[in-house]
Amino acid sequence: MTRIHDMGGRFGDGPVPREEDETKTFTADWHGRALALTVAAGALGKWNIDASRHMRECLPPADYASFGYYEKWLAGLANLLVEHGLASADEIAAGRSSGPASDALRARRLDAARVEPALRSGGPSARTSTEDPAFAIGARVRTSRIAANRAQNGGHTRLPAYAAGRVGTIVLCHGAHVFPDSNAHFSGEAPQHLYTVSFAAGDLWHHAESADDEVRLDLWESYLEPA
Amino acid sequence: MPHDHHDQSPHSLLPSEPALRVKALETILVEKGLIDPAALDAIIDLYERDIGPQIGAGLVARAWVDPHFRTALLTDADKVITELGHGGRQGEHVVVVENTPETHNLVVCTLCSCYPWPLLGIPPGWYKSDSYRARAVREPRAVLAEFGVALAAGTSVRVWDSTAEIRYLVLPMRPEGSAHMDEAALAGLVTRDSMIGTGLPLPVGADK
Numbered sequence: 001m002t003r004i005h006d007m008g009g010r011f012g013d014g015p016v017p018r019e020e021d022e023t024k025t026f027t028a029d030w031h032g033r034a035l036a037l038t039v040a041a042g043a044l045g046k047w048n049i050d051a052s053r054h055m056r057e058c059l060p061p062a063d064y065a066s067f068g069y070y071e072k073w074l075a076g077l078a079n080l081l082v083e084h085g086l087a088s089a090d091e092i093a094a095g096r097s098s099g100p101a102s103d104a105l106r107a108r109r110l111d112a113a114r115v116e117p118a119l120r121s122g123g124p125s126a127r128t129s130t131e132d133p134a135f136a137i138g139a140r141v142r143t144s145r146i147a148a149n150r151a152q153n154g155g156h157t158r159l160p161a162y163a164a165g166r167v168g169t170i171v172l173c174h175g176a177h178v179f180p181d182s183n184a185h186f187s188g189e190a191p192q193h194l195y196t197v198s199f200a201a202g203d204l205w206h207h208a209e210s211a212d213d214e215v216r217l218d219l220w221e222s223y224l225e226p227a
Numbered sequence: 228m229p230h231d232h233h234d235q236s237p238h239s240l241l242p243s244e245p246a247l248r249v250k251a252l253e254t255i256l257v258e259k260g261l262i263d264p265a266a267l268d269a270i271i272d273l274y275e276r277d278i279g280p281q282i283g284a285g286l287v288a289r290a291w292v293d294p295h296f297r298t299a300l301l302t303d304a305d306k307v308i309t310e311l312g313h314g315g316r317q318g319e320h321v322v323v324v325e326n327t328p329e330t331h332n333l334v335v336c337t338l339c340s341c342y343p344w345p346l347l348g349i350p351p352g353w354y355k356s357d358s359y360r361a362r363a364v365r366e367p368r369a370v371l372a373e374f375g376v377a378l379a380a381g382t383s384v385r386v387w388d389s390t391a392e393i394r395y396l397v398l399p400m401r402p403e404g405s406a407h408m409d410e411a412a413l414a415g416l417v418t419r420d421s422m423i424g425t426g427l428p429l430p431v432g433a434d435k
Contacts, residue, residue: 008337008388009365013358016373022419025275025349030246035349036270037253039316040262053339059238069340069355074248075238082237087255093240095251097258105261112265116273120345122316125392158390160337162364174320174393194391196322201384209368212383218391 002147002161003154004061009162009205034070038077043110043118046084050184054156055080127191129176134221135195139170142227143197143219149181150222156184159223163215166203167227171216172196179220193221279348282313283396284417286323286346287428288410291401301325301398308345318345318394324387325398326424331382332397333371333424335363336389343394347419354423364388374425397424404431 007013019027026032042052056076059067067075081087086105091098100106110118135141147164149155158180174194182190198216201208241248256262286307290297299307304321308314321343324332336342337360342350353359363370367384371377378384387395399421405413408431416433420426 005338007357007361008335010357010361013356013361016353016358016362016370017356019352022351022353025279026271027352028246030249032271032275033249033253033267034245035274036267037249037256037262039270040266041256044261056339060236063238065357068245069352071245071248074241074245074252077252078238078241078248079236081252081255086261087259089235089237089240091255092237092251095242095247095254097255099259101259101261106259109261109263110266111263112269115266115269118316119270119273119278120312120315122314122319122345124319126320158338160388160390162337163388172322174391177320177391180391194393196393198385205365209366210383213367213385214383215364215386215388217388218393220391 002157003057004059004064005057006147006161008160031070034074034077038073039119040110041077041081041086044086044105044108046086047080048183048186049123050156050178050180051186052076052080053180054184055083057156058154125178126174127176127178127189129191129193131176131193133173133175133193133195135170135173135193135224135226137170137173140167140227141170141195141197141224142167144223144225149185151181151187152185155181157181159219160217162204163199163217163219166199168197168199168203170195171198174218177220179222181220181222195219195221195224197224274344274349278315278345280346280417280419280422281414282348283343283346283419283422284414286311286313286396287398287417287422288414290323290398291405291413292410297398304396313345315345317341318343320393321346321396322393323396323398324385326400328379328400329382330385331371331376331378331424332385332387332395333363333367334387334389334395334397335360337361337364338388338390341389341392341394343396346394346396347422351419371425374420376425376427397422399428402428402431 145165176191201213
C-alpha cells in the first residue's frame with residue numbers, strides 16, 4: 001500500500017478545477033509567501049528536496065486530502081522545522097521564537113542578494129557513475145511488483161502504484177541520478193541510472209481510452225528487471 | 228507549560244487560517260535569524276515578474292522558425308537552455324518533446340507537482356490539483372476534452388508522468404497560416420497550456 005499522494009489513475013475526482021484568472025502566478029498573497037518561505041528554509045541545507053516531498057506525503061490522509069496545495073507545503077515545512085531542530089513544537093504553537101538559532105545556522109541564511117543566483121543555478125540531480133547502465137534503449141523491462149521503498153517501511157519512492165509490476169520499454173537513458181528512496185531518508189545520494197520507460201495504456205488500464213496511447217515514467221534502475 | 232504538544236504533529240499546532248500559518252512560520256524563522264524577509268519578496272518577485280511562460284514561448288517560437296535550433300532543443304535541451312541562461316531550480320534537467328500529427332504529448336506529475344519552473348514559472352492551480360494528477364494518466368483524452376482540445380483521428384496521446392527530476396516541455400505544432408509571422412509574433416501564439424499539452428497554440432489572428 002502506498003501513501004495518499006500516490007493518486008495516478010484514481011477514480012472519483014471529478015472535473016479538473018480551473019481558476020477564473022489563470023494569469024496570476026499566485027491566487028492569494030499567502031500562496032507566494034508560503035512558496036518563498038519553503039524555498040528559503042530549504043536553502044538552510046538541513047534537508048533535501050526528496051525529504052521535503054516525503055514530509056508532505058506523510059501528512060495524515062485526511063489532512064492531505066483537505067489541504068490546498070500551499071497548505072500542504074506549510075504543514076510539511078512546520079514538520080520539517082521541528083524534525084530537524086530548527087523550531088520546537090512549542091514555538092510552532094506560539095507562533096513566536098523563544099531564542100535565536102546558532103551562529104552557524106544563521107550564517108547559512110539566504111539573503112535577498114543571493115536569491116536570484118541561487119534560483120537560477122538550481123540543484124542538479126545528475127551524478128557521474130562508474131556503473132554501466134543495465135538497460136539500453138529498446139529493452140523490455142518489468143517494474144517492481146510492489147511500489148514501495150525497500151529499505152524503509154512506508155518510506156519515499158517514486159514508482160507509482162499504477163505502474164507497479166507492469167512491462168514497458170526503455171525509451172530514454174538519463175545517466176545516473178540521485179536515488180530519492182535513499183536520499184529522502186538521509187541515507188546518502190546512492191545514485192542509480194535513470195530511464196524513461198514507455199507503457200502501453202492498455203497494459204496499465206483495463207479500460208484504456210485508446211490502445212495506441214502510452215504513458216511514460218522516469219524510473220530508477222532498481223525499480224526495473226529484464227522482462 | 229512547555230513540551231505539552233508531543234502527541235501532536237507540529238503542523239496541527241498552527242493556526243486554522245492559512246495566511247496566519249504563513250505568518251507564524253515566517254515570524255519564528257525571522258526572529259531566529261534564519262529567514263531574510265527581503266529574500267521572500269525577492270523570490271516572489273522573480274516568479275511574478277521575470278520567470279514565466281514567456282520564456283518557454285520564446286523557445287517554441289524560435290524552434291518554429293529555426294530548424295537548427297529546433298533540432299538542438301529536441302536533442303539536448305539542457306545545453307540550449309544553459310547557453311540562453313534559462314536554467315535553474317526545477318529545470319536542471321529538461322527534455323523537450325514534440326507534438327506531431329501522429330503524437331500529442333501531455334505532461335503531469337502524479338506524485339506531486341513537478342514542472343519546469345525556469346521555462347514556465349510556477350505551475351497553475353489545476354496542474355497541482357488531485358483531479359489532474361489522478362486522471363491525466365488514465366483518461367488523458369477526457370481531460371483534454373475538458374480543456375477544449377480535440378485531437379485529430381489517428382493522433383495518439385503520450386503522457387509523461389514526471390516521476391524524477393527530468394522536466395518536460397511540449398513543443399506544440401506551429402499553427403496553420405502562420406508562415407508570414409516572425410518569431411516575436413509567433414511567441415504571442417504560444418500559450419502556457421500548449422507547452423504542458425492541455426492546450427494548443429492560439430490560432431493566427433487571436434494573439435494574446
